[in-house]
Amino acid sequence: MTTLVWLRRDLRLLDNPALYHAARRGPVLVTYLLDEKEHSPMGGASRWWLHHSLCALQDELEKRGCRLVLRRGDPLQILEGLVEDAGVTTIHWNRLYEPWAIARDARIKEHFQDMGLEVRTYNASLLNEPWEVKTGQGNPYRVFTPYWRQARSQIAGEGVLSVPPLKGAGQTTASEDMKNWGLLPTGPDWSGGLAWCWTPGEKGALDRFDRFLEEKLQDYAGKRDFPAADAISRLSPHLHFGEISVRDIWNRLQPFEELKSAGESVTKFRSELGWREFSTHLLYHFPHIAEKPFRPEFEAFPWQEDEELLQGWQQGRTGYPLVDAGMRELWQTGFMHNRVRMIVASFLTKNLLIPWQAGADWFRDTLVDADLANNSAGWQWVAGSGADAAPYFRIFNPVTQGQKFDPQGKYIRKWVPELADLDGDEIHKPWKVEKERTGGYPDPVVDLAMSRERALAAYKSIR
CATH class of the missing domain: 3.40.50.620 (HUPs)
Incomplete structure (x- = not known):
């Protein structure tokens, strides 16, 4: 049998x-x-x-x-x-x-x-399945905070299933050679940065979570928004491929919850798991969000198609250091810090007026944690077209964001090495520095103030 x-x-x-x-x-x-x-x-x-x-x-x-x-x-x-x-x-x-x-x-x-x-x-793969969390009227949630309040209350204290003894069947059943599947890049092999950063597989996932609990959890709440601090878990690709159980993660956080030094971080980290659950909840109930705006009025938004600007963004050549650092980190490692993801997404959709779908497509191809629900919901949140979206007038300024979350420019220096010799003030506005000191770094592709006003006018046109 x-x-x-x-x-x-x-x-x-x-x-x-x-x-x-x-x-x-x-x-x-x-x-x-x-x-x-x-x-x-x-x-x-x-x-x-x-x-x-x-x-x-x-x-x-x-x-x-x-x-x-x-x-x-x-x-x-x-x-x-x-x-x-x-x-x-x-x-x-x-x-x-x-x-x-x-x-x-x-x-x-x-x-x-x-x-x-x-x-x-x-x-x-979930703490609550999408159909299990409902409003008082029996409808799906559209706003995160009430969703997560209800979802948290429904999480059962179930134990983690052990690894079972296995008795293999079908020992003569033919299996293909994965080498013939062509999953790995060739001509050229661009995966060196990925191999340096990641250890795919269950052991890699469990080891990474162990290190996070031991070395980073205590500082997570205070440092998670600073990309140079290395204070995040980086579990997202492991979760996407199911190499670690979200139930296991949830349960193993429990002992830290009562610790004064880590309680706030546990709450914050669990809420990030909640955003993952909320994204799946949205995709299940509103499947069109993978391709079309959640808010129908955004169907009329006057997006602009500009292949040159899109390629400059993809290649980390926008002239705005924090944006370019994030895009280069993505290309080299298959990952980008979440704070920086929001900044580069805001820049593409609001400063460049390029459709969020173009950004989502690029992330899908380059992220090791590319997940349809998280990717679609995240891009729409930043673009203003999604459920519980950031107000459209919230346009991340990459300069002030850099000054706030990378004040010494450590993150920028790592990924934009041509600016490494600039000091902490200069590195966020390299266009104000002599050209010979910026190693050929490009001028800004758009003016932030002018492009902000253009974005607000575009939004006003669909209201």
């Missing part, structure tokens, strides 16, 4: 409900299917991460006498073949929440149930 476990973004052994409950029934056939025709394909940085995460998972499963069967193509056809080859009677998977995945999984579930197979699905 073999149970097939279909892994997706749950690439871990600890607290993996589908794997745990399948293993308790008997032999398991564990598979990962690369669906290259999915509605929202992975960007280059995510493909790099997936390759290494699957390699790590393969190793861990083999240590426990279990194989990871890799296949590429249409999931329904592949699953049909595996069911027949291995004598599968039950299929388990952990749920996904993107609109296309919900529709696909529903079709697959119905198909196998019609064949007489048992199909069981589980929650492995």
